[in-house]
Amino acid sequence: MLVFENVSLKPYNTFGVDVSADRLLELRTGGEVDSFLASGFDAGSCLILGSGANILFTGDFHGTVARIATKGIREISRQDGRVLLEVAAGEVWDDFVRHCVAQGYYGVENLALIPAQVGGAVVQNIGAYGCEVKDVVSSVRAVCLKSGEERSFSREECGFGYRTSLFKRHRGEYMVRSVLFSLSLEPLFHTEYGDVAERLRQRGGTTISSVYEVVSEIRREKLPDVKVLGSAGSFFRNPVVPDGKWQELHAAFPQLKGFPEGDGVKLSAAQLIDSLGWKGYRCGDAGVHVRQALVLVNYGRATGGEILQLACDIRDSVEQRYGMRLEEEVIII
Ligand SMILES: Cc1cc2nc3c(=O)[nH]c(=O)nc-3n(C[C@H](O)[C@H](O)[C@H](O)COP(=O)(O)OP(=O)(O)OC[C@H]3O[C@@H](n4cnc5c(N)ncnc54)[C@H](O)[C@@H]3O)c2cc1C
Structure with missing residues (x-):
């Protein structure tokens, strides 16, 4: 150690x-x-x-x-067109995705290039391009840090939700040690999101590798490379409002986009922030990304306090205009 x-x-x-x-x-x-x-x-x-x-x-x-920083990807079984893999929590998420792509294990290619480790990916239930990690999790092995008890949590017990899980809701209580993933051995693509399908068409076909490459290409165009520009991806969650509030908002601001989500309607936090002119804003070394209003960035020497202050200013301005409070997706420590 x-x-x-x-x-x-x-x-x-x-x-x-x-x-x-x-x-x-x-x-x-x-x-x-x-x-x-x-x-x-x-x-x-x-x-x-x-x-x-x-x-x-x-x-x-x-x-x-x-x-x-534990490593290891182990095949457990193959049955009914699926492969079961046990993966150490410290594996780099994208290394795991590339392993699956190379082996022809379908289900995580849309989650290409997300900066995470396997443990963190499950805690957060990462998602992108119409897929979430919960779709391929079979169970999670975790230790309760208070009692020392170690056990396996079934997918249902993990309590996955939009960018959350039991392990995130009980932050500090568990350590995820490993994850069992169930991946398809048969092609099963989700390409309907954004311009993924169109880019695949231009490339002349849909394969597991081409989906990985197209998603990576789009992400490189849209998101900052954290080796060059500090960020933690989306700073706020997309808010979900009750139907009544959505009707009210839509009447007052017809340009707002809403997507059905459970009992309510999900709005785009990026659109709300962008509509208030924050995109590209910079105060000292803390700023809002020039292409993505939801991504706060550190141009070099910003302190956590300065980035948090910027986040609070953005949240207040959204609340003043739209009467709803954005919640952070990023964990503030
Ligand atoms: C450029 C960029 C793009 C991004 N794009 C996306 C995206 O498309 N979709 C998306 O969902 N997210 C995205 N994110 C956010 C980020 O990738 C995810 O939140 C990811 O889950 C973070 O994983 P991590 O290992 O870095 O966790 P950390 O940041 O290290 O930790 C996050 C939380 O998980 C806990 N944790 C971590 N590992 C364990 C463990 N083994 N056991 C118990 N608790 C643990 C920590 O205590 C902490 O509370 C992006 C981030 C960046 C910087």
Whole structure:
């Protein structure tokens, strides 16, 4: 296990915010995870970290950061046209996706290039281009950090919802150790989202590799490369409002787009923010991405506090105009 004291977390969060942690542990094997769990650590002052792509640190972290760096993809079985894979929580999400694409395992190609580790991807129920990780999760192996109990959670028990799960709702309570994925051995494509189908047509066909490439191409065009420009992807969740509120909003602002979601209507947070002129806004080194109003960025030396202040200003302006409060998708620490 690698142990660092008083270490900068700048390389460990995609916003690139420079804060320090009292202690950082890198847990690279199942044995190191076991040793950590048996070490009598204080669960109340411990943060489990994946790739730090959904976190905004607003100050130094006074406690222990346990970074999951376990690796491994193991085939468990093949049955009824599906393959079951056990994947360590510390696997880089896109490495796993590329493995599936290379092997011809269908179901995660639309989730290409999302910065995450497998554990973090499940906690957040990542989604893109009409697919969510919950669609391919069979079960999740996790440890309760308070009781030390380790068990498998069925897909139903994981309580997945829009960008959330049981593990996110009970933040700090569980450590995800591994995930069982069930992937199709038969082609099963979802290409109806955005201009995916049109780009595939231009390429002359739909294969698992071409879907991966097209989604990657669109993402590279639209989203910042976190190696160049710090961000955590979408800062706010798309709000879901009751039908009555949607009717009211649509009457007052006919240009707003709404999509049916459960009992209500989902709005585009990006559209709401963009309509108020925030896209491309910059204050010091904190800003709103020039092509994506939902993505806040760090041009270099912004502090977590400055990025959070910008987020609050955006949220207040949306609330003033549209009478609804945006919720953060990013975890503020
Ligand atoms: C450029 C960019 C584009 C993005 N695009 C998308 C997108 O298209 N769709 C989407 O859904 N998201 C997107 N995101 C957001 C991000 O990729 C996801 O939120 C992802 O799930 C973060 O995973 P992570 O491993 O980095 O988690 P972290 O940021 O490290 O952690 C997030 C939370 O999960 C917890 N956690 C992490 N690992 C574990 C574990 N093993 N056990 C228990 N808890 C754990 C942490 O404690 C924290 O509370 C994007 C982010 C960026 C920077």
